[in-house]
Amino acid sequence: MIDVRLLRTNLDGVRSALARRGKPDLLVQVDEAVALDTRLREISLERDTLRAEVNDLSKQVGALRRDKKNDEAEALMERSRAGGDRERVLQSEIDTVQDALQQIMLRIPNLPHPDAPDGAGDHENPIVKGPINLPATFGEHQRVPHWETATALGILDNERATKIAGAMFTMQRGLGATLARALCQFALDQNADAFEEIRPPSFVTTATLTATGHLPKFADDAYAIERDDLWAIPTAEVPLTSLHAGEVLDEAELPVRLMAYSPCYRREAGSAGRDTRGMLRAHEFDKVEILAIARPEDAPELLTELVGRAEALMAALELPYRIIEICTGDMGGSHHRSFDIEVYAPGCDAWLEVSSVSWFSDYQARRADIRFKRTGQKGTEIANTLNGSALAVPRVWAAICENHRQPDGSVRIPDVLLPYMRGATHITPKA
RNA sequence: GGAGAGGUGCCAGAGUGGCCGAAUGGGGCGCCCUGCUAAGGCGUUGUCCGUCUUAAAGCGGACCGUGGGUUCAAAUCCCACCCUCUCCGCCA
Structure with missing residues (x-):
């Protein structure tokens, strides 16, 4: 959530920042929020006065009762009762207004960073780096989509995955499964120098899924386990962000740096049939996420670092990649500023998004109530959060199958993964 | 899943309707005493919202697991839920 007080102190700033997202409805929502907030403060003040x-009166009643002046006490109780009745009426209006305001505030997206590029949609995301490692030409053997080659190699068996679980599930076999796990292991090892590894729960409460901004707006995209009132996580960002929810951290503990491998579950509502072949889009996939909780002034540098770490993995895997910055019209609702890393897959002839790194300013931290205390100062401040995929397995797996395919049809394992592949240097067709 | 016990401030822990935002002890912070250390003395010690103010202070409200209820008045009584611990059952 953005700070409600911004609506009071800098409404023009909020409006112009949100206008850059190119969704006129947002400004209507802002107006509603302002009206509700104004009303809420009016009636809250009235309620507080009545309460006082x-x-x-109640204190006086108590005193009079002690002095056995029951008649006088009775008179005051009568007045107090009347006050209480009026208070109840006000309180129910407060509840209504507060709830309405909360619902709107939960849906108003974050303010884009001033340096985030303007743009109407994904076609206007500027390329800020690369392409790197992109050869002038690709061999014919690389121009075959991974769903064909990997299936032929026996390392991808989506047909049986579908039999078991339905459409849009994938299954890797043999060295394909090993490769998927190797990628996770590699991504974790590469970031272990600065991040604590977490193995979080894969199911979370509604409050947890709300903190990151996935609820209430994107309920249809998440798997709900209604019987137990739980949600399957769409990314490890969700449990990691809420790890310190409701806590006040010492400034000295910041930045908190966490990383986690986790399965990710997405219903992909609305995207059925789009990019669904092979490993491009599935209901369940593996990902290694890196995340930081930081003081606001440290966030820009951390954003650069996180992007650099995700980039380093693609470089080490010898894949052609580029970095794009997400423009205001394409930016996720919780995002303040974000960058994607895309890898080129010659068989699909497409740039695949393999990592997304974002700075959320205090938007998520306010929802999650993550605060910190500056040393030697009174009071607390809302922290900033940042996170990014270090490595999302399926598309990287696909890109390796296509880019590193040899003329003989085998797939070469990049050197950095060799320690995790049980001695295999290539994936070759079964004899 | 069953039975029982419990959730109070930074920590321990008292508090069964009013004088309780909360005793007492410990810790932290400040000052005093002290050659140094130890011991001791005095004081102080949370968060959120609103209001006034350039700001601080002040003032008002809220917070004793969470949400409801009873009452003039709730940490205290009632209901539901969540969590923790012990025992039993089940189980990788």
Whole structure:
């Protein structure tokens, strides 16, 4: 959530920042929020005043009862009762207004960073680096989509995955399964120098899924386990962000740096049939996420670092990649500024998004109530959060199958993964 | 899943309707005493919202697991839920 107080102190700033997202409805929502907030403060003040009266009368009643002046006490109780009745009426209006305001605030997206590029949609995301490692030409053997080659190699068996679980599930076999796990292991090892490894729960409460901004807006995209009131996580960002929810951290503990491998579950509502072949889009996939909780002033540098770490993995895997910055019209609702890393897959002839790194300013931290205390100062401040995929397995797996395919049809394992492949240097067709 | 016990401030822990935002002890912070250390003395010690103010202070409200209820008045009584611990059952 953005800070409600911004609506009071800098409404023009909020409006112009949100206008850059190119969704006129947002400004209507802002106006509604302003009206509700104004009303809420009016009636809250009235309620507090009434409460003060009732509190005062009650104290007097207590004193009079002790002095056995029951008649006088009775008179005050009568007045207090009347005050209490009026208070109840106000309180129910407060509840209504507060709830309405909360619902709107939960849906108003974050303010884009001033340096985030303007743009109407994904076609206007500027390339800020690369392409790197992109050869002038690709061999014919690389121009075959991975769903054909990997199936032929016996390392991808989506047909049986579908038999078991339905459409849009994938299954890797043999060295294909090993490769998927190797990628996770590699991504974790590469970031272990600065990040604590977490193995979080894969199911979370509604409050947890709300903190990151996935609820209430994107309920249809998440798997719900209704019987137990739980949600399957769409990314490890969700449990990691809420790891310190409701806590006040010491400034000295910051930045908190966490990483986690986790399965990710997405219903992909609305995208059925799009990019669904092979490993491009599935209901379940593996990912290694890196995340930081930081003081606001440290966030820009951390954003650069996180992007650099995700980039380093693609470089080490010898894949052609580029970095794009997400423009205001394409930016996720919780994002303040974000960058994607895309890898080129010659068989699909497409740039695949393999990592997304974002700075959320205090938007998620306010929802999650993550605060910190500056050393030697009174009071607390809302922290900033940042996170990014270090490595999302399926598309990287696909890109390896296509880019590193040899003229003989085998797939070469990049050197950095060799320690995790049980001695295999190539994936070759079964004899 | 069953039975029982419990959730109070930074920590321990008292508090069964009013004088309780909360005793007492410990810790932290400040000052004093002290050659140094130890011991001791005095004081102080949370968060959120609103209001006034350039700001601080002040003032008002809220917070004793969470949400409801009873009452003039709730940490305290009632209901539901969540969590923790012990025992039993089940189980990788």
